[in-house]
Amino acid sequence: MKFYTLSILVGSILAGCTKDNDPEIKEVVRETAWKEVTTLTRTGRFIQNMASDGQTIFLQQPNSFTPITGTNRIPTFYSTYITDIQIRIPIAPKFYATAFDTIVTFRKTASPLSSDAYPGKSVLSVKKLDPAAVKITTVLTGSPFEAPGTFSSVVINRNNYVLLHYSTTNAPAFRTTSASFILAAVDPDTPEGYAPRLLSARRITLPNVSSGHSTYIFDAIVSINDYFLVAFEGKLFKIQQDGTVRSVLSMFANNSSVSALYKWKGRLYCISDRNTFMSDDEGETWRTFAPVPQDLQRHRPYPIGDSLICTIGNNLISWHWREANASLRVLNNEGLDRSLINGIQVLRDTVYVGTTNGLFFRPLNKFFESKPAE
Numbered sequence: 001m002k003f004y005t006l007s008i009l010v011g012s013i014l015a016g017c018t019k020d021n022d023p024e025i026k027e028v029v030r031e032t033a034w035k036e037v038t039t040l041t042r043t044g045r046f047i048q049n050m051a052s053d054g055q056t057i058f059l060q061q062p063n064s065f066t067p068i069t070g071t072n073r074i075p076t077f078y079s080t081y082i083t084d085i086q087i088r089i090p091i092a093p094k095f096y097a098t099a100f101d102t103i104v105t106f107r108k109t110a111s112p113l114s115s116d117a118y119p120g121k122s123v124l125s126v127k128k129l130d131p132a133a134v135k136i137t138t139v140l141t142g143s144p145f146e147a148p149g150t151f152s153s154v155v156i157n158r159n160n161y162v163l164l165h166y167s168t169t170n171a172p173a174f175r176t177t178s179a180s181f182i183l184a185a186v187d188p189d190t191p192e193g194y195a196p197r198l199l200s201a202r203r204i205t206l207p208n209v210s211s212g213h214s215t216y217i218f219d220a221i222v223s224i225n226d227y228f229l230v231a232f233e234g235k236l237f238k239i240q241q242d243g244t245v246r247s248v249l250s251m252f253a254n255n256s257s258v259s260a261l262y263k264w265k266g267r268l269y270c271i272s273d274r275n276t277f278m279s280d281d282e283g284e285t286w287r288t289f290a291p292v293p294q295d296l297q298r299h300r301p302y303p304i305g306d307s308l309i310c311t312i313g314n315n316l317i318s319w320h321w322r323e324a325n326a327s328l329r330v331l332n333n334e335g336l337d338r339s340l341i342n343g344i345q346v347l348r349d350t351v352y353v354g355t356t357n358g359l360f361f362r363p364l365n366k367f368f369e370s371k372p373a374e
C-alpha cells in the first residue's frame with residue numbers, strides 16, 4: 001500500500017513540474033509579399049487563364065468563369081463546361097469562347113453573363129464549314145501545371161475576330177493532320193440578355209505546307225493587334241482579318257519548336273530553341289539572332305505599365321530587351337511558392353497573379369521590388 005501511495009505522490013509531483021515548465025506554443029503568422037484572395041476555394045483556386053477590361057478581372061477555372069471587381073473580391077461563378085486543366089479559353093474584354101468537339105460557343109464577359117443565344121447566331125459549327133472536321137484543337141503543349149508557356153489554341157484579336165484550328169482525323173498529342181483554320185467575326189454588342197452574335201466564318205488553309213510524316217507540328221497561335229501569327233511545321237504564317245495568309249518566316253530547323261511569340265514596344269519576338277527572331281515591320285521581315293538560354297526560352301510575357309514582366313514557373317522577372325540580349329531582374333515572389341503562374345493583371349493600384357494554387361495580389365507600388373537575397 002505504501003508503494004502505491006509513494007508512486008502516486010511522485011507522479012503528482014512530476015506532473016506538476018511538467019505542467020509548470022511546458023513552453024507556451026503560439027502560432028506565428030508569417031507575412032508574405034503576396035496575399036491570397038481567400039474567397040476562392042477548392043478548384044476555384046486553380047487559375048487557368050486571366051484577362052481584364054480595365055474594370056473587372058476575368059478568371060478561368062475548372063468548370064468556371066469568374067468576374068472579380070477587385071474592390072470586395074467576392075466572386076460570382078458561371079459554368080463554362082470546361083474541366084480539362086490543359087485548356088486555356090480565349091478571353092477578350094467583351095466576350096469569351098469555349099470549344100468542345102467541333103462547336104464553339106460565345107458568351108459575354110459582362111455581368112450578368114448572358115445565357116440566351118442570339119437567335120441561331122451564337123454558336124459556330126466547324127462541321128458546317130468542313131464536314132471532314134473531327135475536333136477543334138484545344139491543346140498545343142503541356143498543361144499549365146507542367147508548362148506555364150502553354151499557348152491558347154483559340155485566339156481573339158482586338159477587333160473581335162476569332163481564329164481556331166481543327167483536325168480532320170485523330171492525331172497524336174501536339175501534332176495535327178490538318179493545315180486548316182477557321183476565321184470568324186463576332187459582334188459582342190448585342191442586346192442585353194443575348195450572347196454575342198456570329199457575323200461570318202470562313203475556312204483558311206495554310207499554303208505550301210509539307211511534312212515528311214502523316215502529321216504536322218503545330219507550335220503556336222497568337223493574336224497581334226488586328227492580325228494573327230501561327231507557328232506551324234517550321235514556318236511562321238501571318239493571317240489578316242480579311243483571310244489573307246502567307247508565310248513570313250521559314251527558318252526553323254527540324255525538331256525545333258516555338259516557345260514564345262509576342263509583341264513588345266513595336267517589335268515582334270519569336271523565341272525558338274534554335275534561334276531568336278525579331279521583326280520591326282509587323283512580321284513582314286525578320287532578323288535572326290542566337291537563342292536565349294534554354295532555361296529562359298519558355299517565358300510568358302505580360303506588359304505591366306511600361307515594363308515587360310515575364311514568368312517562368314512561379315518566378316516573376318523584369319525583362320529588358322537590348323537588341324538580341326536580355327537584361328533580367330528577379331522580382332519578389334514570396335508567397336507564390338508551390339505554384340505556377342498562369343496570368344497577371346493590373347486593376348487600379350493592385351497587381352493580381354493567377355496561379356495553380358490560388359489568386360494572389362500585391363500593391364502596384366511594391367510589385368517591382370527585387371527578390372530578397374537568400
